[in-house]
Amino acid sequence: MIHRFANPTRFLRLADRIQPWAAGLTVVLGGAGLYFALFSSPADYQQGETVRIMYIHVPSAWMALFCYTALAAACATALIWKHPLADLAARATAPIGACFTLLALATGSLWGKPMWGTWWVWDARLTSVLILFFLYLGYMALNGAFDDPERGQKASAILALVGFINVPIIKFSVDWWNTLHQPASVIKMGGPAIHPSMLTPLLLMAFAFKAYFVWVLLMRMRGEINAMKIRAVRLRQVHAAEATSADAGAATGEAR
Amino acid sequence: MTNFVTILRRDLRLSFRQGMDSLMVVMFFVIAVVLFPFGVGPEPNILARIAAGVIWVAALLASMLSLERLFQTDYEDGSLEILVLQPVSLEVVVAAKVTAHWLTTGLPLIAAAPLLAVLLNMDAGGFAILILALALGTPSLSLIGAIGAALILGARRGGVLLSLMVLPLYIPVLIFGVSAVDAALGGFAARPHLLILSGLLLATVALCPWVGAAALRQAMRS
Amino acid sequence: MDRMNRFFGDNLTCFRGGRFVFAGLSFAVEEGGALVLRGPNGSGKSSLLRMMAGLLPPSAGALAWDDGRIDEEPEAHHERFHYVGHADAVKPVLTVAENVEFWARLRTPEPDTRAALEAFGIDRLADVPGRFLSAGQKRRVNLARVLAAPVRLWLLDEPATALDADAVRAVEAAIAAHRARGGMVVASTHQALGLDGGDVLDLADFQGEDLDID
Numbered sequence: 001m002i003h004r005f006a007n008p009t010r011f012l013r014l015a016d017r018i019q020p021w022a023a024g025l026t027v028v029l030g031g032a033g034l035y036f037a038l039f040s041s042p043a044d045y046q047q048g049e050t051v052r053i054m055y056i057h058v059p060s061a062w063m064a065l066f067c068y069t070a071l072a073a074a075c076a077t078a079l080i081w082k083h084p085l086a087d088l089a090a091r092a093t094a095p096i097g098a099c100f101t102l103l104a105l106a107t108g109s110l111w112g113k114p115m116w117g118t119w120w121v122w123d124a125r126l127t128s129v130l131i132l133f134f135l136y137l138g139y140m141a142l143n144g145a146f147d148d149p150e151r152g153q154k155a156s157a158i159l160a161l162v163g164f165i166n167v168p169i170i171k172f173s174v175d176w177w178n179t180l181h182q183p184a185s186v187i188k189m190g191g192p193a194i195h196p197s198m199l200t201p202l203l204l205m206a207f208a209f210k211a212y213f214v215w216v217l218l219m220r221m222r223g224e225i226n227a228m229k230i231r232a233v234r235l236r237q238v239h240a241a242e243a244t245s246a247d248a249g250a251a252t253g254e255a256r
Numbered sequence: 257m258t259n260f261v262t263i264l265r266r267d268l269r270l271s272f273r274q275g276m277d278s279l280m281v282v283m284f285f286v287i288a289v290v291l292f293p294f295g296v297g298p299e300p301n302i303l304a305r306i307a308a309g310v311i312w313v314a315a316l317l318a319s320m321l322s323l324e325r326l327f328q329t330d331y332e333d334g335s336l337e338i339l340v341l342q343p344v345s346l347e348v349v350v351a352a353k354v355t356a357h358w359l360t361t362g363l364p365l366i367a368a369a370p371l372l373a374v375l376l377n378m379d380a381g382g383f384a385i386l387i388l389a390l391a392l393g394t395p396s397l398s399l400i401g402a403i404g405a406a407l408i409l410g411a412r413r414g415g416v417l418l419s420l421m422v423l424p425l426y427i428p429v430l431i432f433g434v435s436a437v438d439a440a441l442g443g444f445a446a447r448p449h450l451l452i453l454s455g456l457l458l459a460t461v462a463l464c465p466w467v468g469a470a471a472l473r474q475a476m477r478s
Numbered sequence: 479m480d481r482m483n484r485f486f487g488d489n490l491t492c493f494r495g496g497r498f499v500f501a502g503l504s505f506a507v508e509e510g511g512a513l514v515l516r517g518p519n520g521s522g523k524s525s526l527l528r529m530m531a532g533l534l535p536p537s538a539g540a541l542a543w544d545d546g547r548i549d550e551e552p553e554a555h556h557e558r559f560h561y562v563g564h565a566d567a568v569k570p571v572l573t574v575a576e577n578v579e580f581w582a583r584l585r586t587p588e589p590d591t592r593a594a595l596e597a598f599g600i601d602r603l604a605d606v607p608g609r610f611l612s613a614g615q616k617r618r619v620n621l622a623r624v625l626a627a628p629v630r631l632w633l634l635d636e637p638a639t640a641l642d643a644d645a646v647r648a649v650e651a652a653i654a655a656h657r658a659r660g661g662m663v664v665a666s667t668h669q670a671l672g673l674d675g676g677d678v679l680d681l682a683d684f685q686g687e688d689l690d691i692d
Contacts (some may be wrong), residue, residue: 162403
């Protein structure tokens with residue numbers, strides 16, 4: 001009938017085919033990336049060995065933004081075309097994105113300690129990422145706050161889009177705020193130019209993270225589909241019980 | 257437009273008859289600000305330095321707390337369902353309800369702000385800009401919060417949820433609201449900050465009723 | 479074309495929470511007609527009424543007024559009907575008259591609140607705030623809202639709930655008068671509500687089969 005009722009079998013077949021590749025790519029790219037990052041790339045002349053944190057931190061920060069964009073795209077698809085898989089994809093994307101955001105914050109903090117001497121600096125970028133993390137949390141909280149999961153998905157989809165519109169405004173205002181308050185001595189992360197020996201592991205790690213995202217996303221979506229089936233079975237049981245009691249009620253009514 | 261006025265008058269009437277609501281918001285605002293000297297010490301210089309930020313943050317929280325009920329009571333007693341089914345565009349309904357909310361909570365906050373600024377030892381030169389910034393900023397807060405208030409309808413733990421969703425979205429208003437006052441106190445031009453606040457207000461006026469109406473529609477679907 | 483006034487649904491399906499509530503349901507109401515919805519709990523009477531009001535989009539099928547689908551012009555559709563749901567939407571701090579007048583004013587500039595209150599015998603309560611009313615009185619306030627701003631179609635979800643015998647008769651009289659003027663009524667009801675010559679739609683006849691998900 002309508003795709004709302006469509007069996008997700010086609011998706012599951014596709015997922016079965018993609019998933020091993022995504023997993024394999026994650027391992028291969030991640031392994032190679034880590035080798036280059038930890039052993040073959042040079043230490044920074046200023047930052048020393050701590051620069052190696054960058055190979056986790058920067059791809060995580062990229063993924064934080066990438067996942068939020070993917071989340072917003074999935075939510076827009078869900079709201080406009082009402083495709084049920086888009087709802088599932090959005091729901092599955094959010095925790096992954098939140099984890100990458102948290103990873104970016106944690107590694108940024110670890111990097112900050114030797115560089116700035118404190119665990120946390122209200123640097124414009126870190127602050128924006130922190131707010132992005134809050135946006136993820138708001139999305140996930142709203143998504144899970146309803147007894148009817150469909151309501152949660154629709155409501156949180158609207159929130160995700162509102163948040164997406166807000167991301168550049170927040171970024172702009174935090175930059176503004178930062179220039180007003182921050183002393184200019186902060187060392188910019190990454191530095192002006194990246195040497196190829198550092199770019200290789202960075203890109204490898206970035207692609208490994210993308211592959212990991214696809215892998216986990218498919219797994220989570222599979223989980224969501226199973227949860228949906230279980231819910232449907234439960235509802236059917238309730239309905240069956242209701243129908244038998246109604247029949248019994250009708251029978252006694254006739255007897256009178 | 258007549259529908260806008262009809263709904264606005266009804267919401268104002270409801271709010272005045274219930275009475276306590278807007279008074280409580282102002283009381284919260286005052287108490288939240290008064291807590292700060294206890295937290296950071298009564299040093300006049302420190303208080304003067306943080307006055308604008310403290311007042312803004314407290315105003316933000318007060319506005320948000322009162323927003324939880326914006327659609328909730330109408331949702332619970334069935335009024336919202338009927339309101340959605342009137343031959344009135346839902347955007348107008350949202351705009352009217354937000355206006356009523358701002359008149360009953362935003363305005364009292366603005367009126368109370370100079371008093372709190374005195375308590376926090378703020379320089380008198382910043383008062384006018386503080387009031388102006390609040391006048392431009394608090395309607396944006398009400399409008400953004402209205403989206404959140406519409407989204408939490410029927411959710412468990414609506415109030416906490418609302419703060420989690422809405423507070424990150426309030427950050428731009430907070431930043432420019434405070435920086436306008438700080439600029440005025442520091443002898444710089446507050447105009448650019450106020451202009452950006454006006455820009456934010458225009459954007460929220462244009463977008464929020466529309467998004468809020470979409471949120472209400474989907475809340476009615478279940 | 480417009481004076482024809484025919485409201486109908488074609489092959490409607492309601493799919494909610496992983497199951498079909500009803501499927502393949504069609505109905506039509508003509509000028510002066512009435513449709514009574516019957517069926518056990520959970521058979522979708524309320525869902526069907528919400529669909530007719532446009533609150534719940536049908537999973538399949540379409541609803542139309544004359545030639546126009548209702549989802550294409552929602553505001554034009556809202557113009558045509560009153561919906562009375564389970565909740566009575568009576569504000570505790572507004573008086574009975576204010577409650578009724580607010581709703582009517584959104585549709586007509588000069589509503590006849592007085593006559594609407596009289597029809598349900600609550601005109602003496604006009605100045606009483608809503609918080610003092612009993613459940614039956616609140617229901618009558620909600621029904622008076624329907625009379626205060628005349629429209630062509632009434633969608634009533636269990637209108638007789640909490641009403642005593644006199645009030646039920648008042649509702650029946652109001653419905654009869656409305657139909658005599660060419661109005662239409664769709665009502666779901668457990669109790670016997672006297673609607674002469676109304677069609678009966680038993681939702682138990684349209685129970686959908688369960689979808690095989692695996």
